[in-house]
Amino acid sequence: MSKNVSVAKIIKQSELAEGIYDMVLDTPLSAEAAPGQFVALYCSDSSRLLPRPISICSADAAAGTLRLVYRVVGAGTGEFSKLSAGDSVRVLGVLGNGYPIDEARDKKVLLVGGGLGVPPLLFLAKKLSEAAGSDAAPAAVTAVMGYRNLGLRFLSEDFSAVTNAIDTSDDGSFGFHGTVVDAIKAKDLNFDIAYSCGPLPMLRALASLCADKNIKCYVSLEERMACGVGVCLGCVAKTTGVDAHSLVKNTRICTEGPVFDSRDIEW
Amino acid sequence: MTAFSTEIKIAGVTFKNPVMNASGTFGNGREYAELLDLSKLGAIVTKGVSLTPWEGNPTPRVAETPSGMLNAIGLQNPGIDKFIDRELPFLEEVRSSGTRVIVNVCGHSVDEYVSVIERLSDKPVDMLEINVSCPNVKEGAIAFGQDPDMLRDVTKACKSAAKQPVIMKLTPNVTDIKALAKAAEDGGADAISLINTITGMKIDVEKKRFLLANRTGGLSGPAIHPVAVRMVYEAAHAVDIPVIGMGGVISGNDALEMILAGASAVAVGTATFHDPDAMIRIIGEIGEYMEKHAVTDINELVGAVS
Incomplete structure (x- = not known):
């Protein structure tokens, strides 16, 4: 499993419900993606620095496509929603652990x-x-x-x-x-x-x-993220036991998660 | 193609180029190893390390702002013992490629700084960067960096405990950066680095709530670059020790501004979140500039603004 930044072409995009978009990307990440993992998309407007984490809705390794279904919550996702077939987007991924x-x-x-x-x-x-x-x-x-x-x-x-x-x-x-x-x-x-x-x-x-x-x-779980790769420690969740990374009770959602055994989370 | 040298020297330590990461934006290098070639960097600066594990602040800890971001992580880290066990062996490997290793040290008290520094005395570490400037922890950190007398004393204590050269990392959240830069120099610092983040706040108007659980956070990213350049310029002209410039560097030109303002080296922080390859790109862009302007030695550019 590797992480990298790549440029992916949009094959198609449609609005499924109000503010909820369905984007299909042409990317080799489709061969690696597992359920529960996510990717992070970068905005083309460079005043929006941070990549937006979006869960993977499905991946078709044979077709080389990744499907993302997301909601427009701000300017960044608003920018993504205006992309159409043929446009491209920078993608960081594949991220996170996925469901066992x-x-x-x-x-x-x-x-x-x-x-x-x-x-x-x-x-x-x-x-x-x-x-x-x-x-x-x-x-x-x-x-x-x-x-x-x-x-x-x-x-x-x-x-x-x-x-x-x-x-x-x-x-x-x-x-x-x-x-x-x-x-x-x-x-x-x-x-x-x-x-x-x-x-x-x-x-x-x-x-x-x-x-x-x-x-x-x-x-x-989800939380506001910055780096997406486990360095910034922005997106932590409270855990019942001591976490392996920092030896406290704050585990990184982007790296040790986003999927956790519910018993390990301090609710 | 003219031959040029990007080699710089700080406190007797030679760096293959003047580009390194800013502490806290690069983990301990390992996390980015599959995204970029670490051996191309001038140095890796570790995430802040304290004596014992620190749990950091409640979430949300980060918020994006125009051309920047706020963070209030609170220096979550596993403490020096785990750092030495788990992170240092990897860093030692990278170090064998000539990339320097700088350990960022944080503490709630002078004794804590000193204890961490002592644990590192026989370790394969090139320099220590002392964080006296984090705006997000309640005790220590920034308090040491805002009062010249305290800063001089903590610098002295760190210097007398340290086997490696000491960089004092300064906060921009002061009225007169020159006085703080001089205090670090008077305390015996081998170099200073600046700027840490600028304290900021963001409010969600719909919910009428603070975006960060900590209410305030440190602003970083291109939004702060002109402030950083000004402060690097002022500090570099106030002291004789080398300055490492940081704050919003996202391009080769941004890095060169820092160097022309007086920085011997430049750290890249938030830009890596936007582009994991940012440091490699910046090293390339500095090289292109040197070729274009027929600069054979990067040291000619340090403080060359007029």
Whole structure:
């Protein structure tokens, strides 16, 4: 696994929901990318210095493409959203550890995503679906994906194509009315490992549910980042134990993460 | 093509070129080893090392600003013992290529600085840079760098403990940088480096909240470069010891401004976050400038502004 800066061409880009964009890049990083990892894109406006971390929504090694689904949150992502086919962008990657996919073997897997936490789980769902029939196959996979409302629903069909998917909406405009954790409880979903990504309150609730049931739960965390490669120590998460890098209780999300065993995080 | 030399000397230590990283923006080199050729650098300056592990500040610790960024990391680091165990062997390897190793030392008290310096006395380290200028830790650090008398005393204490030449890293958050530069020189410093970050603040107006958990942070990046050049100029003209210039350098021209203002060497910080190859590019651009202007020895450029 190596990290580098490269220039990638945009193959296509579209808006999936309000402010949520789907960008496909032509890049050899597609051969290395694993679910849960991320890349960081540089702005062409050099007054915006820092690369923007974006999770990988899927990678097609054969086609040499990387799919990124992201939300416009400021000027930097705003700049990316205006790129179209043929334009290019500087990419730092592949970054982060990714989900430990081998632990899904023979397990009843639950994928839990919320909002912009949904995209990286699609990559994982695809990999788990590809494993079907092999030794590495999970026993079953269910995805529970939460959205604010119908207008902000995206990637639902992509999920349905590869796995058993349950959608939830905060306002009841579609799917289950409530949070993903409400849905897991209401439907009494039976699982023995969870992989998740989403807003902190969602992850906290899921981690607590899994702790009560004594089920292993992996969470993907986010934090404001600067370097993306573990030198600046900007993006740390509080851990229950002493971290290996600094011997304190602050682990680097960009390098030791972004995926952590929920029991290692100080919630 | 004219032959030219980029070799510089600071306190008896020869550097193959005047470009190094600024402490805290490059880890201990290892993290960037797959992104650039470390042996091309004049020196690697380590992340600040303290006596015991420091946990740093709460998050968010970083925020982007126009042509810059604020950080309030708080010098999170594993402490000197782990540094010696884990990081120094790698740095020793890089050092064998002629790239110099400078260890940045931080502390909450004079005793802590001295203890770290003593642990490094028999280690393969070329120079020590003493951080008396971090704006993000509550005790020590910047306090030592803002009062000339305290700075002189801490410099003296570091110098008497050190086996390697000592660089005092100065803060720009003072009224008169010349007085601080002189105090470091009076205390026996072999060199000074400046500027550390400028204290700043950013507020999210929608949420009416500070962007950084620490409320204030240190501003770095191209936004501070003209301030840094001015302060390097003032400091270089106030002392006879060499100056290492830093603050917002992102191009060869930015580095040359520092050198013309009086810096013998230049450190590159935030630019590496924007372009991991920035230091290598800057070394190349300095070379191009020297060729273009038929400068055979980079030392001719030091302080050559008129």
